Amino acid sequence: MSWLLTLPLLIPLLTTIFVLFARVSPKLQRIFAFCGQVFYLFIAIKLFIYVCHHGYLTTQVGSWPAPFGITLIADMLSAMMVLLTAIVSFCVTIYSYAEIDDSYCHSGFYPAYFVLLMGLNGAFLTGDIFNLYVWVEVILISSFLLLAIGGRKEQLVGAVKYAVLSLIATLILLTAIAFLYGVTGTLNMADLALLVLHSKYVGLITTISILFIIAFGMKAALFPMFFWLPAAYPNTTYTTSSIFAALLTKVGVYTLIRMFTLIFLLSQSYTHAVLLIIACATLLVGILCAVAQRELRRLFSYNLISHIGYMIIGLAIFSPLALMGSLFYLLQHILVKCNLFLCAGFIGRVNGSTEYTHRAGLYKKFPFFALLFFIAAFSLAGVPPLSGFWPKFMLVKASLQSHNYTAAIIILVVSFMTLFVMARAWQVMFLSAKTDKRTLPKMTRRHRVIMLVPICLLSLLILFVGIIPMPAVMLVKMISQQLLHPMQYVHAVLRR
Amino acid sequence: MEVLLCWLVGCLFAISVYLLLSKNLMRVLFGIMLIGTSINLLIFAAGRLTEAAPAFIHVGSDEALNQRLANALPQALILTAIVIGFGVVSYSLVLITKTWQDVGTMNSDEMDDHEQEICSKEIDL
Numbered sequence: 001m002s003w004l005l006t007l008p009l010l011i012p013l014l015t016t017i018f019v020l021f022a023r024v025s026p027k028l029q030r031i032f033a034f035c036g037q038v039f040y041l042f043i044a045i046k047l048f049i050y051v052c053h054h055g056y057l058t059t060q061v062g063s064w065p066a067p068f069g070i071t072l073i074a075d076m077l078s079a080m081m082v083l084l085t086a087i088v089s090f091c092v093t094i095y096s097y098a099e100i101d102d103s104y105c106h107s108g109f110y111p112a113y114f115v116l117l118m119g120l121n122g123a124f125l126t127g128d129i130f131n132l133y134v135w136v137e138v139i140l141i142s143s144f145l146l147l148a149i150g151g152r153k154e155q156l157v158g159a160v161k162y163a164v165l166s167l168i169a170t171l172i173l174l175t176a177i178a179f180l181y182g183v184t185g186t187l188n189m190a191d192l193a194l195l196v197l198h199s200k201y202v203g204l205i206t207t208i209s210i211l212f213i214i215a216f217g218m219k220a221a222l223f224p225m226f227f228w229l230p231a232a233y234p235n236t237t238y239t240t241s242s243i244f245a246a247l248l249t250k251v252g253v254y255t256l257i258r259m260f261t262l263i264f265l266l267s268q269s270y271t272h273a274v275l276l277i278i279a280c281a282t283l284l285v286g287i288l289c290a291v292a293q294r295e296l297r298r299l300f301s302y303n304l305i306s307h308i309g310y311m312i313i314g315l316a317i318f319s320p321l322a323l324m325g326s327l328f329y330l331l332q333h334i335l336v337k338c339n340l341f342l343c344a345g346f347i348g349r350v351n352g353s354t355e356y357t358h359r360a361g362l363y364k365k366f367p368f369f370a371l372l373f374f375i376a377a378f379s380l381a382g383v384p385p386l387s388g389f390w391p392k393f394m395l396v397k398a399s400l401q402s403h404n405y406t407a408a409i410i411i412l413v414v415s416f417m418t419l420f421v422m423a424r425a426w427q428v429m430f431l432s433a434k435t436d437k438r439t440l441p442k443m444t445r446r447h448r449v450i451m452l453v454p455i456c457l458l459s460l461l462i463l464f465v466g467i468i469p470m471p472a473v474m475l476v477k478m479i480s481q482q483l484l485h486p487m488q489y490v491h492a493v494l495r496r
Numbered sequence: 497m498e499v500l501l502c503w504l505v506g507c508l509f510a511i512s513v514y515l516l517l518s519k520n521l522m523r524v525l526f527g528i529m530l531i532g533t534s535i536n537l538l539i540f541a542a543g544r545l546t547e548a549a550p551a552f553i554h555v556g557s558d559e560a561l562n563q564r565l566a567n568a569l570p571q572a573l574i575l576t577a578i579v580i581g582f583g584v585v586s587y588s589l590v591l592i593t594k595t596w597q598d599v600g601t602m603n604s605d606e607m608d609d610h611e612q613e614i615c616s617k618e619i620d621l
Contacts, residue, residue, distance in 0.1 A: 137580045137584070141587065144591070148591060156599060157599060157607050159590070159595075163587075163588055164524055168516065168531075171531050171532060175533050178535060178538045178539040179538075179542065181542050181570075181573075351596060385562070
């Protein structure tokens with residue numbers, strides 16, 4: 001069954017090749033993109049079901065035995081992330097048919113998009129730390145392309161800031177990998193877990209783990225390192241900002257969870273205290289910046305930064321319930337953020353702009369869309385019974401159980417401020433009357449349906465996860481049990 | 497000998513960080529190139545400097561087990577890092593050139609002001 005591990009990497013690559021051959025015909029590009037996306041979703045579902053039954057799925061690339069060769073391993077966290085990537089990219093691909101017109105297709109939007117998907121799958125499925133760096137670079141370069149396609153001035157300025165800061169992040173990651181290789185002599189994550197556990201250089205390895213926090217924290221947009229995100233995300237096309245918001249920062253969160261549950265288990269009192277402080281700072285600073293925003297996508301970007309703090313606070317507290325809360329938050333946040341950015345795209349197309357000064361009054365014209373936006377926005381705020389409530393409850397309970405009272409207070413305060421910010425966005429965009437009387441280009445019915453279908457799909461998933469949380473809670477409990485027993489991972493890689 | 501290499505890497509890091517903190521985008525790009533090179537040297541030093549033969553074994557010979565062979569893994573890592581750095585720097589050059597042509601400046605402070613202008617222009621509509 002090892003082809004289940006390589007197909008999530010091969011299918012986007014083959015789709016890229018086919019789309020590049022069809023460069024002259026945008027219609028053929030869209031057909032290839034849709035077919036590739038459907039195959040990829042099918043394979044992601046198969047991989048997820050297999051890993052839920054068997055626990056781990058490993059293979060060695062080129063049949064070089066571990067720990068010398070590159071391992072591809074899917075444990076339940078990786079399989080969940082690949083499945084979420086498939087669902088979200090399926091929705092964004094459908095949405096892109098309404099926004100990515102022929103000139104974008106000629107500039108190479110779809111090849112860059114599928115290379116991004118290949119890089120994401122590679123980062124989630126690899127078991128080798130230098131291979132992780134290579135896949136992170138693949139994600140980086142394809143995200144450069146996607147950000148700059150279109151070539152408007154504000155896009156270029158945002159792309160320059162994103163490029164410089166992300167490059168520095170990957171260079172710090174390479175430095176940390178070089179130091180870790182110098183201390184332990186291996187690159188395989190399972191082998192690193194064993195060697196770090198029995199290592200005598202405790203202080204050195206703790207310092208290297210802080211370097212990893214900085215590198216992956218820049219990727220995940222944690223506290224002092226998040227300034228690339230609001231520079232880049234609000235200025236690009238709606239499709240690109242949706243796929244980025246859903247997935248790029250989650251790569252940083254996934255790698256932090258992987259490093260700190262598998263490899264860096266020494267001196268947890270120090271590293272987890274650092275993570276706790278950074279997470280609390282991210283929560284507070286992100287939401288305070290969000291309160292000041294007057295434009296929808298900039299608001300959602302700062303909300304995204306703030307909510308990354310929820311996922312890292314669960315990792316920092318490191319009890320089983322806290323990890324469960326963190327993983328459930330990761331699951332529902334990917335769906336909710338993608339949905340919110342797609343909704344912002346719909347509002348931008350209908351209203352002409354997403355600024356608060358151009359009030360939209362959309363509740364009268366599009367009541368069904370208003371309902372979908374309501375589900376996504378108030379799920380982000382954590383209103384029961386929507387999907388944002390359960391992980392916040394788990395995180396507050398876990399932080400109270402482990403006597404982190406400051407963390408619990410910060411979580412509750414930030415939830416309240418998120419509710420305020422989302423309620424104001426709802427009020428401005430939907431309930432207040434339309435102010436400007438500009439005539440806008442008419443949106444065809446076909447485009448409106450294409451844009452509403454993915455928003456509907458994601459809203460249905462969010463409703464399902466919110467109103468019937470038991471399947472998601474069971475899944476997250478199994479993942480958390482797997483993460484807290486890293487020797488099972490090591491056994492799965494090194495004994496076979 | 498490794499001490500010399502470590503001092504070199506440290507000095508190059510310091511120069512790169514100084515360049516990365518400057519306002520002119522071309523100097524920031526030079527800083528990125530230089531820090532990439534110094535990290536390659538760091539990977540080299542992490543693999544331990546030894547006097548050893550190149551890591552080739554001829555088909556059917558046993559003598560490889562007797563002599564010291566160089567560590568091939570850091571060489572592979574450095575090659576990968578060089579290639580990735582090359583791709584990334586070539587993209588950054590094109591991006592900065594296009595930004596200079598469209599926005600008109602290479603000074604990141606002026607680009608910030610420009611971004612404010614663009615945003616406030618949209619509000620005036």
